[in-house]
Amino acid sequence: MTLKSTLLAAVAVATISVMAARAERGADGHLNLLYWQAPSILNPFLSGGIKDTEASSMILEPLARHDENGQLVPWLVREIPTVENGGVSADMTTITWRITPGLKWSDGTKFTADDVVFTAKYCMSPEGGCQQESKFFDVKTVDALDDLTVKVTFEKPKPYPYGPFVGHDSPILQKEQFKNCVGAAAPNCTAENFAPRGTGPFRVTDFKANDVLTLEANPFYRDPGKPGFATVTLKGGGDAAGAARAVLQTGEFDYAWNLQIDPSLLAEMAKGGKGEVITAFGAAVERMQVNLTNPDPALGPDRSTLKGGAHPFLTDPIVTKSLSMAIDRTVLAEVGYGAAGKPTCNVLPAPALYRSAANDDCLIQDIPKANQMLDDAGWLRGSDGIRSKDGVRLSILFQTSTNAVRQDTQALVKSWWTKLGIEVELKNVAPAVYFGGSQSSPDTYQKHYADIGMFTNTFTGSDPETYMKNWTCAQIPAPENNWLGFNIPRFCNADYDALADKMSQTAVLEDRAALAIAMNDMLVQNGALIPLVHRGDVSARAKNLTGVRMNSWDSELWNIADWGRAQ
Amino acid sequence: MFNYTLRRLIFAVPVLVLISFVIFVLIDFAPNDPTGNLPLTIPAEVREKIRLGLGLDEPTHIRYLLWCKQFFINEPLNVFEQLTGWSVGDPDRLRLRSWSTHSPVVDLIAERLPQTLWVVGLSYILGICIAIPIGVMSAYRQFGWFDQIGTFIAMVGFSVPTFFTGVLMVVVFSVQLDWLPSIYDTTHEITGWSSFAFQIKQMIMPVCVLALYNAAQISRYMRASMVDNLSQDYVRTARAKGVGERRVVMVHVLRNALIPVVTVIAMGVPQVFGGAIITEQVFRVNGLGQLLISGIQSADIPLVQTLTFLFAVLIVLFNLIADLLYGLLDPRIRYA
């Protein structure tokens, strides 16, 4: 037995060293990926969960995607259409994609413009429950001009037309495979949804939902020398700490995704020497959502709505300013996120073009000054040490989702705010409830029945237009709109709405950036949001795994075709 | 006895229907939501459409009746068709589908059952096999050294939770010693001795962690019950009559002492099928426990409802079995 395995290993090593030089498909053997949240389905249109879109990105591909710097790169097309190269019409209502010739599906058939048109029809079908529908907002028609040309027509001018077919969450499905799965039939096509055919480097051999996915190299992949690995296992389940251990300490796995744990633990595990921790930054920001409306339970249904009136003290800019000033963001980033966190004072910290420099004074903690500001504004300490003015006590209910890092952040913030003479009560809610948006629960982030809420948000792709629209008056959650909408602080400002409107009609990138920066500053300076940490993604890879270019703007597995194993 | 069993079984049907309704209302009422795990970048109107697509706009009782139809009529018919090859009625009848995977719930459960039975089931049997002798011996030499050590281990085993023992074992046996895999491979197939050895290797840690926990609990009940019975008059009578010591303890006392233990064991069996959520999570066994917890987290009502209802059936069934076993162990307990 040992003799046999030694021999096999020897043969395997020999073949690898020969083949690696020639960069032959599958030469690097087997790759083990660990996603502690297991994928439940491989059709990203039926599940927008990150775990699902990541897993399917090894199989399905979009026409274009973002690289690790947030730049658009052509993927299945010859170039990115722009107004300059004529791909985008001058009135910005159409975009024309030219597909690379010679692409094949993993069953050997030809990839054509028809498949692209079909994918749009699949996702835009009203009964299909397509979870990426927002990618296709404002799309009027999608037509195949010929076998290799697709034209998307929008209902109105789209200054940023790279929604449909761009990014790992909007890939192309094969028409032949999914033609009977459109509309209401979509969820019932289990065989198709569990093993979609794609143009990507791998194809499914076996899929156990919420458990494990096994893949093999796609024999029809466009580059004959890729992918480097012959087979892939993507195992799911467990928790982030265990996943980190399996890569960094025991070396059982080659890559582990999303390791949101105490950075000092990660550092300790990385001493094992088997792997290393890698990070990449997108635009995600951990921020506090200040409640500008009154969350008093006595208001009943008008609680935390515009109708219920302004917040007793959080609408005072002095208070929010001193709250922000008392926070040491550097400590928060170090303790909670390590290399994957940078202190920030902006809601929109990236791409670099959109980053404001106007708020950076908040990076320095200054508790004495904050105290002074409160004293000057008439918020005076009572006998219990808590400040009050006109009978209003500075007592804050600070709520967030259950997550070890967030609870540490809460504890730190509480200790600083207590020094300001502010009473803080901490509350954490199970994530499935907090982010669930259930109408009956009082604990959702949208209802915001607290003074301060804290979570992370970001946007897909590299354009913040829709993201910045989140804080317009129309986006305020209220009982009338079933608490839908992302304007959690209930920030309502006509000037802001005008800027948002202007942005949707502006095409020049620099002008768009200036608008976005102005909106960012308005949100922060009016105390609607208190940005804390610019968060990156954290993963771990084995030391001998090569070619990993971690990407926060797209799937982390976006370039898995290039991955290999060092000798 | 037969009449009693039959009566209990018939009575179990309305009880189970009632239980299924209560469970459904409870799960439906719980504030977690199927769109809760989606990234925040998915806008609210799309979320609302997803909810509508899952039929969440229908009133609770309609959705409950739909589940009943799918579970009690459609799925059994499917199984029947698969077994016999005959087709009955409409072949395209609506299957009971999970919301998160969009695949039939029954298939998901079938996929998970093997690892749960292997790991959790084995650990339960192992736990019983350890617990009963320990309980008997501890009681027989009450306060002897064996009893003291047994008590200490049992208390540590019970008060130190599996999330701790599991991680401890991983740190010691996988990280430090590099003897055992820390992650359970559910795709592993046994084809020969070496793959069988691997299966054993990957099962050692989860099975041990669970067995310790189970044994700790059961051995305490066994010991207490044995202590009680050893001081009973019938034991003295039997000894006085000259019955061998071995026979007194192993037949007379053990038989009587098993009554409360049987309850404990029978109550534990449905939990075996329920999986061991924490242990499955630590070792990534991904059995039924993990399926249930992921279903609850993503508010997958059809999946959670079906799994929970199957557990309820097992609970009712095993409680009946426990009652019947009382009768066998102690013929004086009569069921009129």
Place this chain on the structure above:
Amino acid sequence: MRKASPLAHRSRPHHVWARFRRHKMAYLGLWFLLLVTILTLLGPMIWTLDPTTLDIAAKHQGPSLRHPMGTDQLGRDLFAAMMIGGRTSLMVGFMAMFLSLVLGTCVGMIAAVFKPLDGPLMRLTDLFLALPMLPLLLVVIMLWRDSLRTAFGPESGVFILVVCVISITSWMQTARIVRGEVLALKEREFILAAISLGAGPRHLIWQHILPNVLSPIFVSATLGFASAILTESALSFLGLGFPSDFPTWGRLLFDGTNYMTLTPARVIWPGLALSLTVLSVNYIGDGLRDAMDPRADTQ
């Protein structure tokens, strides 16, 4: 035939105490428990460090004079947290254990003694066993968390909620076991004799049945005590338990698990405190059972 003489020992509590003292381990256990209780109650007055005080510069420290049990990832003192946490854990443990024991024993006893109620009560037990815990807890949080918080304040409100939730979800095992024992007991000669002598059900239960089913009840109590302390920490993760900066033994152990290689003290102390407390509760149970054994006088 056995002589059941509970009356004798009930009228002479010092006899029970004397017999309890003869049980060395139980006596030791009682002292240990007393010591732990005193430490958690009075300790924080002497060791005045606040367990919520942060000191980032002193994070992940091993045992030292300043921090006898070391510190956590935010530099909070573990020794202070252990004492304050012990208060809550012991209270939750005892209250929840007591409630679930009373509930379980009553249901089991009534089911076994009063035949017509057996079916309905046992099916009710089945229902409770079948209810999925997590959704149930989420519903409980949704319905009652806020109103209890406003009525009793954040800490006492949550305490009431936690104790109630733990006890109404953990009485079923005790009920089934008590019922099984009583069913067997009911057919014993001395019970039949008592019935034929015209003993009423209340007399029967208090004087003859209950003293004879004490041992499984005490085992349930020990196990229930341990699991109540641990369940409490699980509840915090759902947002049902105490605020996250409120230490309890279960929570300290859970939080410390991932750090076991970095700062082993974070798991050793809570683990030890939990195990030893449960162990002493177990011995006290043993001792009480022996002391209250109706047959003890005749042996």
